[in-house]
Amino acid sequence: GAGVSQSPSNKVTEKGKDVELRCDPISGHTALYWYRQSLGQGLEFLIYFQGNSAPDKSGLPSDRFSAERTGGSVSTLTIQRTQQEDSAVYLCASSHQYRGTGTSYEQYFGPGTRLTVT
């Protein structure tokens, strides 16, 4: 079946402009995650949606970052007034819903959106 898809694959924007990044999770996956990856580095957690619960926004680096998930499926990550330090690869992942201690569901990652702020 189809995996996680993200668009655009690459985005170049000028400092100060707003950008929207899109994620289409695997059908049937109720949990969705956004991560940020600087060049060749590990992943930094940004935000986590689980079913109809309020999202965990604890990883968002500033109030310029926001995300929403419409209809429990597609998610959009918005960065307002972009800065050069926002340049990174933004990765989305999805999984089945977490059901408590002792369970762990594999996260499936999309190919990412490479954002360059000039």
Place this chain on the structure above:
Amino acid sequence: TQLLEQSPQFLSIQEGENLTVYCNSSSVFSSLQWYRQEPGEGPVLLVTVVTGGEVKKLKRLTFQFGDARKDSSLHITAAQPGDTGLYLCAGKTNAGNMLTFGGGTRLMVKP
């Protein structure tokens, strides 16, 4: 400060050599995962270890979870050029399904 420290950050070896990548933390994780990532793609899960002291083998790759569930290692035997990539460890606590990633180990295997 990263919760999970990976070492080494970079490793360049010849085909046929063995190597070990380490993932260390002062925190206890309910499970720990290893991912491999190739350029332009997202990470792909290799293995999940959940029990302290657990050892899992995947062909030439051997994964171990520390007894205290604070550290893990990945050992590759007789490395091949196809093993080249970024290897990431990621830990999960009981607080939810979010993963905390290490900084990654970039492996290059030369033919």
